[in-house]
Amino acid sequence: MALPAARHLTVPDGAWEEVAAWGVATRVSSRVYRPRTADEVAEVFALAAAEGLSVGLRGGGQSIGDASLNAGNVCLDLSGMNGIRAWDPGTGVIEVEPGVTVGRLWRTVIADGWLPPVVPGTMLATLGGCAAANVHGKNHWRAGTIGEHLLEVELALPNGEVRRCRPTENDDLFRAAIGSFGMLGCFTRLTLRCQRVHSGWLRVEPVAVGSFEEAIAVFEERRSAADYLVGWVDGFARGPAAGRGLVHQANHLAAGEDPDPRASLGPAVQRLPGAILGLVPAPLAWRLVRPLLHDPTVRLVNGVKYRLGRVERVHRQSHTKFTFLLNRIPGWERAYGRHGLVQYQSFIPVAHAARVFRAQIALAHEAGVPPYMGIFKRHRPDDFLVSYGVDGFSLGLDFKVTRANRARLPALTARLDRLVIEAGGRFYLAKDSTLTPSSFAPYLAEPRLQRFLALKRSCDPGRLLETNLFRRILGAAGAA
Numbered sequence: 001m002a003l004p005a006a007r008h009l010t011v012p013d014g015a016w017e018e019v020a021a022w023g024v025a026t027r028v029s030s031r032v033y034r035p036r037t038a039d040e041v042a043e044v045f046a047l048a049a050a051e052g053l054s055v056g057l058r059g060g061g062q063s064i065g066d067a068s069l070n071a072g073n074v075c076l077d078l079s080g081m082n083g084i085r086a087w088d089p090g091t092g093v094i095e096v097e098p099g100v101t102v103g104r105l106w107r108t109v110i111a112d113g114w115l116p117p118v119v120p121g122t123m124l125a126t127l128g129g130c131a132a133a134n135v136h137g138k139n140h141w142r143a144g145t146i147g148e149h150l151l152e153v154e155l156a157l158p159n160g161e162v163r164r165c166r167p168t169e170n171d172d173l174f175r176a177a178i179g180s181f182g183m184l185g186c187f188t189r190l191t192l193r194c195q196r197v198h199s200g201w202l203r204v205e206p207v208a209v210g211s212f213e214e215a216i217a218v219f220e221e222r223r224s225a226a227d228y229l230v231g232w233v234d235g236f237a238r239g240p241a242a243g244r245g246l247v248h249q250a251n252h253l254a255a256g257e258d259p260d261p262r263a264s265l266g267p268a269v270q271r272l273p274g275a276i277l278g279l280v281p282a283p284l285a286w287r288l289v290r291p292l293l294h295d296p297t298v299r300l301v302n303g304v305k306y307r308l309g310r311v312e313r314v315h316r317q318s319h320t321k322f323t324f325l326l327n328r329i330p331g332w333e334r335a336y337g338r339h340g341l342v343q344y345q346s347f348i349p350v351a352h353a354a355r356v357f358r359a360q361i362a363l364a365h366e367a368g369v370p371p372y373m374g375i376f377k378r379h380r381p382d383d384f385l386v387s388y389g390v391d392g393f394s395l396g397l398d399f400k401v402t403r404a405n406r407a408r409l410p411a412l413t414a415r416l417d418r419l420v421i422e423a424g425g426r427f428y429l430a431k432d433s434t435l436t437p438s439s440f441a442p443y444l445a446e447p448r449l450q451r452f453l454a455l456k457r458s459c460d461p462g463r464l465l466e467t468n469l470f471r472r473i474l475g476a477a478g479a480a
Contacts, residue, residue, distance in 0.1 A: 071468055078098045133181060197265075197319075198254065216353060270318050345395070352425070355423075386448075436472070
């Protein structure tokens with residue numbers, strides 16, 4: 001496939017726009033193109049190369065940090081490439097374009113008794129973005145990442161060549177492109193195998209835990225029987241009580257256990273509620289939450305949540321309500337105010353997890369930046385070249401950014417980075433906005449990162465594909 005001449009463009013001219021990360025804390029100005037076809041993707045690549053601009057890829061814009069931002073250069077918004085090319089309800093295999101959202105995929109397959117095997121916490125992410133970040137869900141220790149369920153991808157390289165990649169064909173590029181955040185090429189087609197389900201309900205059991213040690217024990221005891229496990233952590237609990245919170249175990253219903261699976265898999269059950277507590281319209285809820293997001297109020301709410309969770313009982317919950325918590329309050333990120341939020345998520349091996357996470361919370365309070373929310377999950381390693389997987393646990397901490405604490409956050413996250421590196425842990429680049437070249441440097445010596453950088457030089461010798469994230473964490477290594 002030859003590159004088209006720039007003067008023969010069919011894609012509409014790009015306009016300079018403000019583009020923001022989901023966490024709102026980072027905004028840039030970029031020249032935005034919205035291609036509709038793979039040919040138009042190639043056209044934008046050619047135009048950018050001719051004008052000496054780099055290209056950053058963007059799907060649903062759900063990355064909390066700067067993974068989809070490309071300041072002063074081209075932003076290739078793929079949300080318009082949103083066709084579903086094929087769906088086979090007999091095998092559960094679906095072929096989509098990269099701009100198809102998780103929500104649309106979900107609605108397409110669930111009525112036939114299937115679900116995507118791995119999804120993030122928002123249905124607004126695109127499949128191309130999920131593959132580019134190689135996302136995980138609340139079942140990571142069991143199901144792995146989304147890349148482990150992709151049967152095939154089509155990748156458009158910066159030179160206009162399109163390669164078909166599978167685990168058995170162009171496998172090196174397959175395992176490098178998934179998780180590469182669009183630094184090798186642009187996904188133009190993805191084929192995913194879904195998982196069979198027999199009901200739209202999950203059986204959910206809450207378990208109160210008093211520390212990280214208790215949370216880890218609950219996860220390890222239950223993970224062989226659970227389909228999903230996720231923990232909520234009270235970020236205001238410190239010392240021996242650090243890690244206090246609630247673990248939720250969810251399991252699919254077995255075949256025949258749901259007397260009316262057609263109804264439970266349908267939109268009446270799976271549609272997210274339009275109002276919070278039946279009173280507040282969901283689109284307005286963030287406005288009511290915003291005045292409450294301050295240290296004393298969050299401390300109080302966390303304490304009440306923990307105590308109520310101790311008396312919560314086993315119950316049934318729809319897949320959408322359990323899985324897509326972020327979408328239950330649309331615009332949740334705006335509740336944090338005009339400066340937004342930063343999420344710090346680290347992945348630590350089992351043996352060091354409790355110690356490191358307790359130290360992270362202590363350092364956050366010492367810096368005067370307490371985490372307002374903590375999410376705790378179990379993970380496993382994988383063989384993708386850019387990987388965050390460990391045999392261990394992750395803790396995602398949400399920090400509200402204010403004018404007063406913005407200057408303190410870099411020093412805090414640098415201290416948190418050192419804890420992670422010393423414990424042999426890893427970072428989740430889909431949410432990161434704070435890593436520096438010095439913090440990322442220890443990973444560059446790994447053979448698989450060197451293989452990735454070699455493929456980057458081979459597939460993109462002119463360094464056409466770049467983002468703020470790529471430049472920020474690689475620094476001089478990226479330039480080399």
